[in-house]
Amino acid sequence: MKKDFLYFIGFVILAVGGFFISILLGSAEITFNNVINLYYGEVGTKEQILLNIRLPRTIVAALVGMSLAVSGGVLQGIMKNPLADPHIIGISSGAGLCGIFVLLSYPEAINFVTPIAFIGAMGAAVLIYILAYKGGIRPVRMILAGVAVSAFLGAGISAMLIFYSDRAQSALLFMVGGLSARSWPHVEIILPYAALGIFFAILGARTLNILQLGDESAKSLGVSVEKSRLFLTATAALLAASAVSVAGLLGFIGLIVPHAARLLIGSDFKKLIPASALLGAATLTIADTVARVAFSPTELPVGILTAILGAPFFLYLLRREV
């Protein structure tokens, strides 16, 4: 108990630390004094940069990181599959296809991008279940179904790119996943959905625990297994959709972060969900800072960085767990 408490203090320090690293580091030199100035309403150029560029982008990064990490944690729980991640199993592609459709065809409807992406994510999730279900869901079959669904939806995304080749640049960035030029409007897009999703995930934590005992045991402990799984899948899809709506197809955060959290504090979802949220925020704010600063003045999309880190990690898990 006391050990868990210390871990959580550590996670909070990491999340807060990531937040400050992200708002302080970058091409324009900003110090802690500027933060204090901003607090007291003394707004100069640097404070403007802080207020309108760094701060919203950091908030978006933190919310996206939280959403992806919690989404991955929930998916790993309902599928009892260490390889589940919204990106790998194709849920993000579903959100992505619908999201990019709105962004390119009806850019004025940007406020609806998350709900529509949610429909896509849920559709992809249901499709993967149907394809992978054969008297239970095996990890490998689910990954393969996810690959197939991803490829199928990816074709749709590529088609969108060709139809709207004049906007190919932004669409390409969307596919890689990145946070460049994310500002207050994007905070407004993601915040309500991310908050709702994390709230549902925390409510579902106890059920997730029971689902780990197997479907029959869960049933005999009074859980309506199918209903719970649908609710939790919808929660994971909502979180994935809210992340995709502002950051594009950012991969592997949902895979790595819940794993790291589980290694540190164990399999109890009542602790795992909040830990994943904090670590997700810390990971993405720091990764995005690295992506901004490493090749300055060129900015790397953070999706490239997470893929470089995440793909080998995925292979490592694949060798160990399947």
Added chain:
Amino acid sequence: MNVEAKHISYYAGKKPILTDISVKFETGRITAILGPNGAGKSTLLRGIANLIDYKGDIFLDNTDIKDIKRKIFAQKVGFLPQHLEAPKDLTVEELAFYGRHPYRSFFGGEDEKTAKKAVEFALHSAKVFHLRNRRLKDLSGGERQRANLAMTLSGTPALLLLDEPTTYLDISHQLEVMEIVKELNFKNNITVIMVLHDLNHAIRYADSAVIIKSGEIYKTGKPAEILTKETILKVFGVDSEIVKTAGGESVIVAKKPIFGK
């Protein structure tokens, strides 16, 4: 808790697993379900646990179990599957707390004190109280099974359903589990229905037995009385000898299988 199954049938696809089974299990008794592999023992047990879609009716104290709310049913009936999957980093106590799930509601439910008391009862009953802070991965097979039993008991069931609770355990751990079950039945008046493979365990620990063969009831009654040389040959295809110990207990000595019975 009184359990009555009436005309139970179950098909796996087109293959009949249980055909028209009617059987009564009496309150406060230990009943063993016996039979060869694939006879339908586990299926019958899972039917009673309301885990499968069977045809027919099963009554719990004269109420059709399909009319009982899932949570209420879960509070009354504890089910231990053959394999309980659980994250290996859980402690025994954490696992036992999972067994309180039927008393929780979406936003909370029962108070911690009641839960704690029930969990302590379960840990003591399953003789794992001293192991409560150990992680599952650090337990032996027998300790692990007792931890699983504690999880099933923390819901304070009146009916306990056990699916081959001694499989994979060595003799001493098998006997430990059987003694725990006997004690629960005796002290707490818990009705027990369990699938067993070891016929001698059935004779020693069960008040009555239900023998199933190819999805049908072959015989019911006191284990020592119905487990005759002839029954064992017909149901299991094994030639055996039944000897009496000095204490007057029957012991079945299996001798050799008869192929093409």
